[in-house]
Amino acid sequence: MIFAIIGIAIGIVVGLYLPITYSTNYSLYMSVAILACMDSVFGGVRASLENKFNTSIFISGFFGNAILAAFLAYIGDRLGVPLYYAAIFAFGSRLFQNFAIIRRFIFNKNDAT
Amino acid sequence: MKVKFKIYILIICTVFGLVLGVQIKQNNKNYSLVTLKSISSMQNEIKNTQKEIKNLKNMLDKKKVELKKYEQIIENKGSIVDVLEKELENMKMISGLEDVQGPGVFIIVEDNDDEIKIGDNPNYDIVHDIDVLYLINELKVAGAEAISVNGQRVLSNSEIKCGGPIIRINEHSLATPFVIKAIGDPKVLYAAVNAPNTYGNMLKEVYNIKIRTEISDNILIPRYLGDFKLEYAKPVKEGE
Incomplete structure (x- = not known):
C-alpha cells in the first residue's frame, strides 16, 4: 500500500516536470488507459495483501489492460460507438471491488492485532 | 519474497504516476473543442499569411536588385545623376506628363x-x-x-x-x-x-x-x- 502511494507520488511529480506532450486528440485514449492502469495497481495491491501476488500477471495486466482499453476507445471512435464505456464500466466496477477488499484486509488486520 | 512484490508494485506505480502526471499536465485547460470549420478557417489564414510573406520576399528581392544596380553604377564611376534622370523620364511617362x-x-x-420618330x-x-x-x-x-x-x-x-x-x-x-x-x-x-x-x-x-x-x-x-x-x-x- 505505502509503496504504491509513494510510487504514484514520485511518478506524478516526475511526469509534471518531464517535457512530454501529445496531441489533445489522444486525451480520451490516455484517460481510459489510465483507468485500466489504476485497476491493475489496485488489483496488485490486493493480491499482495492476499499473498497471491504474481509478478508476470501483474505486469502483463498493467500494460495489457491499458493498451486494450485505449485500443477499445480508438475502435469506438472509428465506429462512432462509444466503446470506451465498456472499459470504464469493467475497470470502474473492479476498481471499487478491489478497493473494498483492500479496506477489509486493512481493518481486519487492525482488529486482529 | 514479499519485499520483491513491493518493489514491483513501486516500479509499476511510478510508471502509472508518470502517465497520470503527463495526462494531468496535458489536460490543463487547453482542451477545447476544435470544429472543422475553425480548422479550415485557420488553414486559410495560414495560407494567406504565407502568400503575404512570399509577396514581401519578392519585393525584397526586387529592391535588392535595384540596390545592386545603383551600387554597380557607383563602382563603375558612372554618374548617378544620369540614372536618376532616366528614372525621372520614366516616371514622367508613366504619370502622363510627357507626350x-x-x-x-x-x-x-x-x-x-x-431623324427622331414619334415615340423615340x-x-x-x-x-x-x-x-x-x-x-x-x-x-x-x-x-x-x-x-x-x-x-x-x-x-x-x-x-x-x-x-x-x-x-x-x-x-x-x-x-x-x-x-x-x-x-x-x-x-x-x-x-x-x-x-x-x-x-x-x-x-x-x-x-x-x-x-x-x-x-x-x-x-x-x-x-x-x-x-x-x-x-x-x-x-x-x-x-x-
Missing part, C-alpha cells in the same frame, strides 16, 4: 443623327459622359497605356462629367465627335470596343450611336496640361 506615341487605336464616337427617346441618341467613361474603362481593361479624349489626357484624377450638351474632362468642355485615342496592343484595344458583348458594340448595335474604330501604327497622345496640387495628401514614410 507619348506608339501603336494603338482611335475611336470616333458621334451622336446618332437619324432622344436621350438614347446622344453620347453621354457615362458612355465615354465605360469605353475608357474597357480600354483600360484591354491594357491601354495612355488614353486621351479630344486631346485631353485621361489620368487617374481626370473627371468625366456631364455638362449638358457637352462633357467635361480635365475641366475642359468637349463636344461631339469625341475622339478617344489609346496606345496599347491595337488588336486587343480594337476588340475591346468592337467584340460582341462589349459596351462599344452595344452602343453601336442597340442605340445606333456612330462609333468608328481605326487602328494606327503611330498615335500621338499629348501630355497632361493641368498641374497637380496635393493639398491634403502627404507621403507615408516607410518604416513608420
Whole structure:
C-alpha cells in the first residue's frame, strides 16, 4: 500500500516536470488507459495483501489492460460507438471491488492485532 | 519474497504516476473543442499569411536588385545623376506628363443623327459622359497605356462629367465627335470596343450611336496640361 502511494507520488511529480506532450486528440485514449492502469495497481495491491501476488500477471495486466482499453476507445471512435464505456464500466466496477477488499484486509488486520 | 512484490508494485506505480502526471499536465485547460470549420478557417489564414510573406520576399528581392544596380553604377564611376534622370523620364511617362506615341487605336464616337420618330427617346441618341467613361474603362481593361479624349489626357484624377450638351474632362468642355485615342496592343484595344458583348458594340448595335474604330501604327497622345496640387495628401514614410 505505502509503496504504491509513494510510487504514484514520485511518478506524478516526475511526469509534471518531464517535457512530454501529445496531441489533445489522444486525451480520451490516455484517460481510459489510465483507468485500466489504476485497476491493475489496485488489483496488485490486493493480491499482495492476499499473498497471491504474481509478478508476470501483474505486469502483463498493467500494460495489457491499458493498451486494450485505449485500443477499445480508438475502435469506438472509428465506429462512432462509444466503446470506451465498456472499459470504464469493467475497470470502474473492479476498481471499487478491489478497493473494498483492500479496506477489509486493512481493518481486519487492525482488529486482529 | 514479499519485499520483491513491493518493489514491483513501486516500479509499476511510478510508471502509472508518470502517465497520470503527463495526462494531468496535458489536460490543463487547453482542451477545447476544435470544429472543422475553425480548422479550415485557420488553414486559410495560414495560407494567406504565407502568400503575404512570399509577396514581401519578392519585393525584397526586387529592391535588392535595384540596390545592386545603383551600387554597380557607383563602382563603375558612372554618374548617378544620369540614372536618376532616366528614372525621372520614366516616371514622367508613366504619370502622363510627357507626350507619348506608339501603336494603338482611335475611336470616333458621334451622336446618332437619324431623324427622331414619334415615340423615340432622344436621350438614347446622344453620347453621354457615362458612355465615354465605360469605353475608357474597357480600354483600360484591354491594357491601354495612355488614353486621351479630344486631346485631353485621361489620368487617374481626370473627371468625366456631364455638362449638358457637352462633357467635361480635365475641366475642359468637349463636344461631339469625341475622339478617344489609346496606345496599347491595337488588336486587343480594337476588340475591346468592337467584340460582341462589349459596351462599344452595344452602343453601336442597340442605340445606333456612330462609333468608328481605326487602328494606327503611330498615335500621338499629348501630355497632361493641368498641374497637380496635393493639398491634403502627404507621403507615408516607410518604416513608420
